[in-house]
Amino acid sequence: xxxxxxRLSTAAMAAFVADGFLRFDALIPEPLNRAALEEMKxxxxxxxxxxxxxxxxxxxxxxxxxxxQESPESLTPLEACYPAPSALGAVLRFPAVAGIxxxxxxxxxxxxxxxxxxxxxxxxxxxxxxxxxxxxxxxxAFDIQLFYFPTAVAPGxxxxxxxxxxxxxxxxxxGIARYQHVLGEQHYxxxxxxxxxFHQGLWHAGQPNPSAEDxxxxxxxxxxxxxxQRLWNTADLAALHNSPRDHSFAYPGSDTVAQRLRRMAxxxxxxxxxxxxxxxxxxxxxxTGDLTYDVDFYQTRKRVREGVLEEEQP
Amino acid sequence: MHQQLxxxxxxxxxxxxxVVAWALYDGAKGKGQALPAAKGPDAPPYATALAALExxxxxxxxxxxxxxxxxxxxxxxxxxFQFIFERRVAIAP
Numbered sequence: 245x246x247x248x249x250x251r252l253s254t255a256a257m258a259a260f261v262a263d264g265f266l267r268f269d270a271l272i273p274e275p276l277n278r279a280a281l282e283e284m285k286x287x288x289x290x291x292x293x294x295x296x297x298x299x300x301x302x303x304x305x306x307x308x309x310x311x312x313q314e315s316p317e318s319l320t321p322l323e324a325c326y327p328a329p330s331a332l333g334a335v336l337r338f339p340a341v342a343g344i345x346x347x348x349x350x351x352x353x354x355x356x357x358x359x360x361x362x363x364x365x366x367x368x369x370x371x372x373x374x375x376x377x378x379x380x381x382x383x384x385a386f387d388i389q390l391f392y393f394p395t396a397v398a399p400g401x402x403x404x405x406x407x408x409x410x411x412x413x414x415x416x417x418x419g420i421a422r423y424q425h426v427l428g429e430q431h432y433x434x435x436x437x438x439x440x441x442f443h444q445g446l447w448h449a450g451q452p453n454p455s456a457e458d459x460x461x462x463x464x465x466x467x468x469x470x471x472x473q474r475l476w477n478t479a480d481l482a483a484l485h486n487s488p489r490d491h492s493f494a495y496p497g498s499d500t501v502a503q504r505l506r507r508m509a510x511x512x513x514x515x516x517x518x519x520x521x522x523x524x525x526x527x528x529x530x531x532t533g534d535l536t537y538d539v540d541f542y543q544t545r546k547r548v549r550e551g552v553l554e555e556e557q558p
Numbered sequence: 559m560h561q562q563l564x565x566x567x568x569x570x571x572x573x574x575x576x577v578v579a580w581a582l583y584d585g586a587k588g589k590g591q592a593l594p595a596a597k598g599p600d601a602p603p604y605a606t607a608l609a610a611l612e613x614x615x616x617x618x619x620x621x622x623x624x625x626x627x628x629x630x631x632x633x634x635x636x637x638x639f640q641f642i643f644e645r646r647v648a649i650a651p
Binding site for chain 1: 575577578579581633634
């Protein structure tokens with residue numbers, strides 16, 4: 245049954261834990277895409293000027309409020325960002341978008357920062373592969389980054405490059421720059437109004453745009469202000485959430501979260517994938533609050549040894 | 559002499575393991591021998607590092623042994639099994 249709050253399903257959350265991203269094609273309807281694009285064009289110069297001012301360490305005050313819509317400050321609750329009649333605000337409060345945000349970081353997360361990424365037609369240079377996280381929290385809490393494309397992006401049209409499944413690796417921001425090709429990486433292309441949602445740790449890079457069309461993208465980072473536990477539509481959680489007995493080398497379940505978390509990206513070959521799987525299981529423990537959750541018995545075996553678990557009859 | 563550097567990241571530490579990522583930095587600016595045609599749009603130029611050796615690449619750097627695994631598994635960072643190869647290209651002045 246469709247959730248009236250448009251929250252994600254357990255299956256979608258498991259896909260996010262495994263892949264580090266979710267993709268929603270043509271989620272935003274066309275009239276709103278056009279209005280958002282116009283607002284992005286109006287906001288872009290001011291955002292760029294402020295960023296250059298900050299990064300350049302320049303003295304003096306910046307003018308504020310010269311754009312048609314004021315850009316939010318960091319720490320602003322999302323619900324107070326881009327008030328009506330802002331088109332970007334309408335995108336962020338669009339029911340399906342609000343449901344995705346609520347599922348991952350709560351209904352009213354903190355605005356971290358946003359930026360308007362404009363890659364003009366014919367732009368020859370792309371970014372190196374990088375990660376935005378810069379530092380990783382000690383636990384499993386995570387930020388999300390929304391990538392909203394108000395216009396269609398053709399293959400080779402400057403769509404973002406990203407590496408599915410890379411989000412749980414801890415890397416320096418540009419330590420990963422030398423990876424020119426990774427098996428299974430994607431170069432985004434898709435219809436107008438598409439939204440990508442990334443875990444903060446996902447490896448990605450802007451691309452050259454040899455096409456004849458400018459590429460516009462709105463990127464927003466959000467910080468959760470509450471524990472990210474069971475915030476999605478959990479109606480199907482009991483059916484999919486597996487017990488610690490779900491074990492590939494004994495009796496693996498079918499159609500369980502564990503089955504989804506075992507599915508590796510093409511670059512995650514061989515036994516190394518087991519370490520990825522353990523990281524995913526740890527993130528699922530955080531999201532569900534089930535400290536006994538496991539995939540393929542790695543943590544459970546340890547608990548048995550430590551005497552935490554009594555021998556049980558199946 | 560101009561150096562071509564080929565980075566291959568493998569699924570395991572063995573040189574005959576599968577290539578999962580790759581990069582070429584060509585100091586010869588395309589004047590040396592080209593990489594073999596990939597067997598698909600997303601396929602690596604060599605299926606294994608051994609295939610690169612067989613094609614004349616010389617091993618330049620091999621990875622150190624991996625860090626020990628802790629009680630919560632391995633700490634995952636950059637790709638673990640990075641091999642760097644070189645070829646030297648003579649270019650007439």
